[in-house]
Amino acid sequence: MTYKGLVFFDLDGTLYNEQSTVDEAVAIAVRQLRANQYLPIISTGRSPIEIKDALAKTGIDSFITLNGSYIQFEGQPIYQGTIPTDVIQQTVATAKAADEAIAFYDEKEIRITNVTTTTQEAYDFVNAPVPTVDADYYLNNPIYMLLILTKQNDLAYTNPLNQDLTFYRNGPYSIDTVEFGGSKQTGIQRLIESQGLAGIPTYAFGDGPNDIPMLAYVDHPTAMGNGIEAAKAQAQYITSKNTEGGIIEGLRHWNLI
Numbered sequence: 001m002t003y004k005g006l007v008f009f010d011l012d013g014t015l016y017n018e019q020s021t022v023d024e025a026v027a028i029a030v031r032q033l034r035a036n037q038y039l040p041i042i043s044t045g046r047s048p049i050e051i052k053d054a055l056a057k058t059g060i061d062s063f064i065t066l067n068g069s070y071i072q073f074e075g076q077p078i079y080q081g082t083i084p085t086d087v088i089q090q091t092v093a094t095a096k097a098a099d100e101a102i103a104f105y106d107e108k109e110i111r112i113t114n115v116t117t118t119t120q121e122a123y124d125f126v127n128a129p130v131p132t133v134d135a136d137y138y139l140n141n142p143i144y145m146l147l148i149l150t151k152q153n154d155l156a157y158t159n160p161l162n163q164d165l166t167f168y169r170n171g172p173y174s175i176d177t178v179e180f181g182g183s184k185q186t187g188i189q190r191l192i193e194s195q196g197l198a199g200i201p202t203y204a205f206g207d208g209p210n211d212i213p214m215l216a217y218v219d220h221p222t223a224m225g226n227g228i229e230a231a232k233a234q235a236q237y238i239t240s241k242n243t244e245g246g247i248i249e250g251l252r253h254w255n256l257i
Contacts, residue, residue, distance in 0.1 A: 004036070009042055009043060015030075042055070043064040043187065049107070066144045067166075067176050070106075078190070083178070166181060203222065204220075
């Protein structure tokens with residue numbers, strides 16, 4: 001199929017409402033977008049297993065998850081960015097020394113080293129259950145993202161590993177951590193190049209730190225009204241908040257629906 005454009009959506013604070021679900025009106029707009037020959041694509045730090053409801057409700061079947069580390073196009077996986085085991089071991093050791101926790105993400109499971117108060121706060125913050133404890137999960141499975149559960153101990157991880165990993169603080173309780181150089185931008189580039197979609201106009205909607213590379217890369221970036229100032233600085237258009245019809249307003253601004 002020939003598409004008129006590719007439209008990338010962040011989830012939390014963007015396509016999602018405050019309950020981390022997609023409003024019915026937003027789902028209808030996304031389905032209309034596709035009917036108008038624009039391909040909707042989710043671009044999120046969440047894992048594939050966390051977004052099943054969003055996919056079902058919107059009809060989306062292409063996504064960039066785990067901040068560019070696991071990509072699917074029209075139902076088929078096309079990229080997995082695996083973090084080296086020795087790098088994970090070093091990260092886990094740092095967390096253990098600080099009485100903190102690390103969660104392991106692949107396309108089918110989420111596991112965690114241990115449960116702390118910060119762990120509970122982090123998953124409550126995104127309306128998600130705390131993962132099952134399995135401290136050795138990474139030894140037997142490819143890991144595409146780590147979630148470092150820490151409030152203020154960022155430098156203990158980023159200083160020794162900033163040439164091995166890329167870090168995105170996603171809120172007050174945790175840090176998304178992926179292969180070095182990984183981002184939503186690199187995910188978009190890989191998807192476009194692998195599927196022969198170069199030259200098609202690109203649009204994106206986002207609100208947070210990990211959206212900045214994506215917003216800087218696409219042709220027509222839109223920041224949510226609830227977004228951080230750094231995201232808004234990358235935008236050609238700033239729409240309303242995610243809870244105030246911002247997605248629909250933004251799609252109409254670009255004449256996509």
